[in-house]
Amino acid sequence: MNSTWIDLSYLVVIVLFIFGLKGLTHPRSAVRGNMLGSLAMFLAVVVTLFATEQFDWTLIVIGIAIGTVAGCYLAYTIQMTAMPQLVALFNGFGGLASVLVAGAYLMIVVDDSPQASVLIATAVSGLIGAVTFTGSIIAFAKLQGLKFIKDIRFSGQKLLNLGLFLAGLFFAFLVFKQPEHAIFYYWLMVAFSLGLGIFLVISIGGADMPVVIALLNSYSGLAAAATGFVLENNLLIVAGSLVGASGLILTQIMCVAMNRSLGNVLFGKLQPTGGDGPDAAVVYANVKSTSADEVAMMLEVASRVVIVPGYGMAVAQAQHAVSDLSDYLTEHDVTVEFGIHPVAGRMPGHMNVLLAEADIPYEQLKEMDIINPTFEQTDVVIVVGANDVVNPDAQNDPNSPISGMPILEVHKARTVVVIKRSLSPGFAGVPNPLFAADNSLMLFADGREAVVDILAALREG
């Protein structure tokens, strides 16, 4: 195949990727956008394969076959709640692929005194790729709740990280400075970077993983872009930088929604409960609990109900039960809306995905800024497994670790029913005065069971 045609095809692929991403800007065009993206990728692979006339394709075909089967298997068997760890896993694979490609390319060109820029790009690609790989794997293990991985923290950890980073940089520099030993230094650099990825992520709390994953996603894009500089291939550069930008912006959005800086997520710790924060025992002195029957009675006389889902709904897989409840209420002339906090759950847009899975109409989902002014006119708010995103301390207590985080102001409603299993704290580890408020009632139960019980009580009564 003529090289000009390859170049032009790659340009077409670039354009398709951009249109694919543009498709994702609207729910209506998102499916098409994603298909455009995969079409583009397919085209890129086909063009690349046809670029070489005679070659032993066995290994390549085997590789693609294995990858496809494994990818399909993972994509179709995964639970929707396990999405974060799956993304992390894929991400890690991408990173490792970058490491291998850059390493292999180095072997090919090292004897032909490659250009400085190529050597630098190779080192960058290997460094970022390696950090992405181990970082993502650790993130995966944490989210999957694998037992052998705990939040490991020890003094001097930051120093260790710094040391690993500097060592990685140093050998990257040697790759470029002493090209005759480039291969040796390259793998040494990779080794240190692998270590860096582990120790960077291992100390970060499991609940902060989504931010880490978005950031690593950005890294894997940058690694691909760096590989593009290695191969002087503009397709890799463009696709990689699109992903790099996307990951950075998502990271940024999550940090803003949690009112924390990226540095704080990566290196800081949240204050442990009871430190100088309020004491849980004091806060929870006046908690009133309720039953499914009682909640059903309240709902029967309500005219406006808002449901606020949180991470607990995902854990309990309560979305279908919630959807049934919402349908029942709507049929009985109750206005039902959902209040969606941007960081409810553990992924940006987590609640939207779950509720969409349960067929809840798009129009009923309201963003924070839209729903907040309506709580004062709301008869009953049902909080299903949310905690931090409805904690009024974020507004009232300037010393709270989550101070400044925007919240759903459910405490302004006439009655708030909170469904959760205990008084244990959410991700941020702080007590929630909402649970003891005068207008609050706790329904201690698993999210799904509680909602099913309420619905049963409604149907009976």
Add this chain to the structure above:
Amino acid sequence: MNSTWIDLSYLVVIVLFIFGLKGLTHPRSAVRGNMLGSLAMFLAVVVTLFATEQFDWTLIVIGIAIGTVAGCYLAYTIQMTAMPQLVALFNGFGGLASVLVAGAYLMIVVDDSPQASVLIATAVSGLIGAVTFTGSIIAFAKLQGLKFIKDIRFSGQKLLNLGLFLAGLFFAFLVFKQPEHAIFYYWLMVAFSLGLGIFLVISIGGADMPVVIALLNSYSGLAAAATGFVLENNLLIVAGSLVGASGLILTQIMCVAMNRSLGNVLFGKLQPTGGDGPDAAVVYANVKSTSADEVAMMLEVASRVVIVPGYGMAVAQAQHAVSDLSDYLTEHDVTVEFGIHPVAGRMPGHMNVLLAEADIPYEQLKEMDIINPTFEQTDVVIVVGANDVVNPDAQNDPNSPISGMPILEVHKARTVVVIKRSLSPGFAGVPNPLFAADNSLMLFADGREAVVDILAALREG
């Protein structure tokens, strides 16, 4: 200066241009955006000059000096109403510059058997540049109302245009095909393209000029981008394509707002009045006229007033008078808002610029979609020199030439006062049944004088 540094500086310039353009997306950052853009241009010029160590700068300095003085003079003496023609003029200059640069470059490289792509780019740059030049000059002359330019239409005009275009293309092809005579063919091609620019624009009605100017603006960007391909300079390519995209989108926006296709603007004619449209005499049978005093009395008892400016306000330079009236009414507890139609006037955003010149607060300017639902609660609408944009036939009469154009629905207000000098039609040349509606009153006068009179009457009364 080292070539790498030049390249990097150009990259910085590119980034500055993009941030400059991004600045224009918000009124608050627009001034800074424009400054960033000019800073970028300055940097580009300085870097380019310092790229060569020893050279006779006399001509260059003279050229820049003359250009700067002339540019400043034009920019500071122009009336705000004459903005369209000034943009057209500058546009033409840019186009001619592209023609000259490509021509000169051809002379430099022609003996060294230049690459095909360079020859093609040169021809494209010359062709587009030449069309932009004469097209813009004609547009300028029309808008300036120069006597010797009329809407010239003759049968076979489309054929002539096609012929000129094909001839231009043919010689462009020869530039590339017979490089040994490239220079000769180049200028021949330019000659035909100059002709094409003239005859393309000369038949288009003066009122359609803004669309033409936006389109030519896009062309001048494309010409610059083509020059970039000639010189293999990515700065010119990026800056040129930014402008190309911008012009195309503006063209598109204007066409949509007028509910016409670009082809119709460029080649079609609006139906002449009286053809199969309604007859003016019939439409205007029941027109009621009013006086400034009467309008003042109505305003005294009004609680909500909307002012709808149009091209006539620009002609009469009535914006300051309108601003005074609005201030007076606001001080006397009348709610005053302005209804801004996207194609009121003769430039996109024309009314916004004029009203901003007269210090009318941004918040009082409402776009069409926002203001339309409020007309039913409006006591008095004052239409100042607008016509087509308030013509209800666009909604009611499917045979009207402006049928389908979205309008400001002033006819739904309790009373409509229309200030214009006569019953003569606006740009589209169709009668306006609004003027004869039961709730309409005509105030026949120059826009500025009428508003001044109303204000005087208010102050007295």
Add this chain to the structure above:
Amino acid sequence: MNLSQILILAKETQATESMTNAAGSGSHLILLITVFVLAVFIGFEIITKIPPTLHTPLMSGSNAISGITLVGALLTALAGEPFLVRIFGTLAIILATMNVVGGFLVTHRMLGMFRKKG
């Protein structure tokens, strides 16, 4: 062949030499960097328009795109004579293919949920 090469032919005239100097984008590398910078801008412009509802699909979808390393892996596997190069290349192909195929499929699954109600 690029400008600098053409102009080497025309080295006689001092004039064109100064031009080589300043024509910009003389080097391949700077063009690649330009492409990178422009793509980052496009990414930022587009991503900031994506509504929160679509953030999770965006995350997995863009993750799939980052599997573009697959193209690099193919190029390497195709190019590599040394045994190790082929092994690395094939491994990279497997990993990158999983990233690509899995990423796009899982995004499709997720988006399917949004569409059902439509």
Add this chain to the structure above:
Amino acid sequence: MNLSQILILAKETQATESMTNAAGSGSHLILLITVFVLAVFIGFEIITKIPPTLHTPLMSGSNAISGITLVGALLTALAGEPFLVRIFGTLAIILATMNVVGGFLVTHRMLGMFRKKG
């Protein structure tokens, strides 16, 4: 020096040759075209965000940017020995400078009107 040139040195191995073939962006021209395409995308993304109020300043401002031909004119004027080339170059400089200076200034004047009330 770019990939193709490096790889010419390594022509011995059939392997690397196939790589030259497929590495993409082998040619300068395709990179320039890529830059063009990406810039058009950026233009579209940004311009569609600009509110109608700012359309007239946008028109004159972007018009000023199109005066970037000035850089081309300078390069030509600096490069040109033949008399005609210098004349053309200087003329182009005058015209493009007017476009640039006038365009930015008039935009500034217009925007100043918006700011006053702020």
